[in-house]
Amino acid sequence: MSIAKLGAVVVDCPDPVALGRFYAELLGGEIEDDGEGWVDLKGVPGAPLAFQLSPGHVPPKWPSPEESQQFHLDVTVEDMDAAEEQVLAIGATVLDAADRKRSWRVYADPAGHPFCLCAC
Known part of the structure; x- marks a missing residue:
């Protein structure tokens, strides 16, 4: 029995939209931009990917x-x-x-x- 399940793999980066687009090209899916420095990659099998703004990355x-x-x-x-x-x-x-x-x-x-x- 597990304690939890994986919600997402979140990647710090200087430009979440650009990196989300790169991974959408690589893996498929669509990006969903919250406009506040967070982008989800939707529609890709496996662990969900998200990209988070990290200005000091x-x-x-x-x-x-x-x-x-x-x-x-x-x-x-x-x-x-x-x-x-x-x-x-x-x-x-x-x-x-x-x-x-x-x-x-x-x-x-x-x-x-x-x-x-x-x-x-």
């Missing part, structure tokens, strides 16, 4: 043994190369794609949060 450094990456999302894709092309087109940056034969590659969203494309 400092992106994680990846990889960095001295600092935490804070969190990262793993997203599953069918075609790694096609997905890479698409996420780069919507504003992601490559953090680690050195070993192109492995089943995952690491990128940063526009606010600097790491996420992995996984063909697992």
Whole structure:
């Protein structure tokens, strides 16, 4: 028996609308902006995502043994190369794609949060 259920994964960022749009392009769904620094991503299977205004947001450094990456999302894709092309087109940056034969590659969203494309 659990104590609670997960309500949402909330991501701090400097521009919740822009980051919400990025993840809507990546995962599907629609953003719902409350106009006060909070954006929900609606209509996506899995744990709900929300984006919260954080004016002092400092992106994680990846990889960095001295600092935490804070969190990262793993997203599953069918075609790694096609997905890479698409996420780069919507504003992601490559953090680690050195070993192109492995089943995952690491990128940063526009606010600097790491996420992995996984063909697992």
